[in-house]
Amino acid sequence: MSSATKILPTLQYFQFRGRALASRVALFNSLGKDGWVDQRVSLPRFKKVPKVMYPDAPVDRVRTADYITNNLPQLNLECGTKFSQSHAIARYAAKLSWDVPAHQLPEHHIPNLYPKNAKHALLVDEAVAIVDQILLLTPKDEDAATRAKNRQAYHTTGFLRVAMELLEGRLEVSGGPYLLGKDLSIGDLYIRAPLGDLFDLGQFDGVPREFYESFPNIQKCCSAVPEHPLLKTYHEHYTN
């Protein structure tokens, strides 16, 4: 690399959108197409990378590890520091545009992808945490029968039902199609992916389609996200 080459913030994730959609869209919104690097990593190859531990020098996890949490997404900043946690990255990426004069922002930029208003931000943060919690609490038992039984409980009386009812209610109160009414935020991007994708891509075995269909506001939000002008411009450059 020549010394004149500018190092750009680099987001590392897999080919699919999963936990990276919000961060990718937020980086595109703040920095444009050419202001960051969207590095897509092969999942099978990533799985083969040895998981390094640092019992003698924990600081090396943030100083020298290639992948600081052994999972992705990861944002590598120009200064060399690497960050994990998709929501933290998405919020940071959205906030990057806050102090930039309007004339220096990309033409497609929309304000408040992460809202400055404290109550709006609370609504967005709640939704993002709810989606995260859904993923974390989803029963993943090895044994298929046990997994099916636990997923049955998960969507009938467990956290998945509570969480979906909450998101459905928030969208009802906002008037939709987004959490903040007509204004898109990273909360809606998380509702689209990974949440909506779990159902739409058939990745939620043990949870029937009718369950998802009983939440029309969530479905409307998922359909409205790709129709937003920011996403339409984003998809001119990125397939997912």
Ligand SMILES: N[C@@H](CCC(=O)N[C@@H](CS)C(=O)NCC(=O)O)C(=O)O
């Ligand atoms: N809390 C983390 C979770 C990251 C995570 O679970 N990443 C998954 C993909 S969505 C991963 O890297 N899986 C591959 C692996 O663990 O080998 C975040 O939100 O960024």
